[in-house]
Amino acid sequence: MKPKKIKDDIFWVGAVDWDRRLFDSLIPLPDGTSYNAYLIYGSEKTALLDTVDPSMITVLKSHLDEVKNIDFIISNHAEQDHSGAIPYVLDKYKNAKVVASPKGKPMLVEHLHIQEDRIIAVSDGETLSLGNKTLEFIHAPWVHWPETMFTYLREDKIMFTCDLFGSHLATSDLYCRAHWQVIEAAKRYYAEVMMPFRTTIQKHLEKIKGYQVNIIAPSHGPMHDDPECIIRSHREWVSDAVSNTIVLPYVTMHGSTQLMVGYLTEALSEKGVKVEKFNLAVTDMGKFAMALVDAATLVIGSPTVLTGAHPVVVSAVFLANALKPKLKFASIVGSYGWGGRMKEQIISLLSNLKLEMLEPVIIKGLPKDGDYRVLDRLADEIVNKHKENNIV
Numbered sequence: 001m002k003p004k005k006i007k008d009d010i011f012w013v014g015a016v017d018w019d020r021r022l023f024d025s026l027i028p029l030p031d032g033t034s035y036n037a038y039l040i041y042g043s044e045k046t047a048l049l050d051t052v053d054p055s056m057i058t059v060l061k062s063h064l065d066e067v068k069n070i071d072f073i074i075s076n077h078a079e080q081d082h083s084g085a086i087p088y089v090l091d092k093y094k095n096a097k098v099v100a101s102p103k104g105k106p107m108l109v110e111h112l113h114i115q116e117d118r119i120i121a122v123s124d125g126e127t128l129s130l131g132n133k134t135l136e137f138i139h140a141p142w143v144h145w146p147e148t149m150f151t152y153l154r155e156d157k158i159m160f161t162c163d164l165f166g167s168h169l170a171t172s173d174l175y176c177r178a179h180w181q182v183i184e185a186a187k188r189y190y191a192e193v194m195m196p197f198r199t200t201i202q203k204h205l206e207k208i209k210g211y212q213v214n215i216i217a218p219s220h221g222p223m224h225d226d227p228e229c230i231i232r233s234h235r236e237w238v239s240d241a242v243s244n245t246i247v248l249p250y251v252t253m254h255g256s257t258q259l260m261v262g263y264l265t266e267a268l269s270e271k272g273v274k275v276e277k278f279n280l281a282v283t284d285m286g287k288f289a290m291a292l293v294d295a296a297t298l299v300i301g302s303p304t305v306l307t308g309a310h311p312v313v314v315s316a317v318f319l320a321n322a323l324k325p326k327l328k329f330a331s332i333v334g335s336y337g338w339g340g341r342m343k344e345q346i347i348s349l350l351s352n353l354k355l356e357m358l359e360p361v362i363i364k365g366l367p368k369d370g371d372y373r374v375l376d377r378l379a380d381e382i383v384n385k386h387k388e389n390n391i392v
């Protein structure tokens with residue numbers, strides 16, 4: 001990979017990771033990712049904005065082969081996929097200093113064992129002159145870690161936003177061109193790590209309204225030279241609005257839960273409600289997380305195993321609870337052979353979510369006519385709740 005010129009004296013020097021398929025041993029990356037780093041030559045000083053994941057350090061090394069000096073390494077985010085190569089850069093450029101937020105400084109010390117005296121903590125709104133270019137640091141905590149900040153390059157009106165507006169997408173495009181693909185990858189990323197911080201991100205979107213931004217340069221995926229497109233998508237995702245959609249994750253063992261889920265899906269779709277159904281035994285959990293971004297209602301389908309919910313369902317419910325989607329309603333459907341506390345266990349796992357639980361439908365064995373009538377009632381109740389709340 002070669003550095004890519006963004007403007008005179010500004011270069012992309014990151015790494016595209018075409019082959020990575022999992023992040024944090026949890027998040028599927030069907031389309032790979034990139035770790036974006038940017039090099040800015042001022043008339044007096046040179047700054048490197050973020051670095052790359054340690055697994056791609058050889059790529060960064062090759063980018064910096066011809067670079068004689070770096071004065072500042074701006075660390076917008078201390079997570080290792082962006083900070084992991086900072087020790088290498090500090091070793092190569094002995095006078096370089098790292099610039100981070102006050103919360104970022106101790107994190108870099110803890111996670112990477114960087115010497116404290118090589119890190120400068122900057123306050124919100126503080127600027128750093130590179131000569132003819134000025135970096136302004138904008139504190140933006142909890143993009144998904146507490147120390148995150150943005151860096152605004154004033155003269156060129158470029159906003160470097162770390163993970164925010166990023167997408168896990170390996171592409172040879174420097175800028176977002178395949179819009180549909182990029183927005184889907186960005187939504188996946190938002191869903192998987194940023195959704196729990198939705199109300200904080202609302203504030204960040206308000207804060208950057210005060211800046212003229214010609215280019216958004218995130219730390220994953222392509223840059224945006226039409227910033228409004230990606231900003232508009234994020235505004236929708238973080239808004240309080242929900243869609244007339246049910247997310248229906250389920251597992252089946254001997255077919256009873258599948259019959260119930262299938263019947264409920266038909267009943268709801270006949271009434272004009274969209275259902276996003278996920279067989280958790282085979283689904284891409286990233287798609288499940290994406291569906292939770294906008295949906296009004298979650299209905300969980302589970303058989304009963306060893307007196308509780310199926311472990312795969314437990315994992316999905318745990319994730320949904322941790323992601324804190326803006327769901328309004330939930331219910332449970334499922335079956336048991338002889339007994340158990342599946343319903344109670346699932347409800348106890350949803351404690352983060354401020355939602356109304358609609359009466360679950362839990363049956364013994366294969367569903368009978370009467371069970372289908374109860375599912376009809378649940379479908380009616382969901383439809384009525386959506387109507388009463390103007391969810392259309």
Ligand code: FEO
Nearest residue numbers: 077079081163219
């Ligand atoms: Fe891309 Fe939060 O690191």
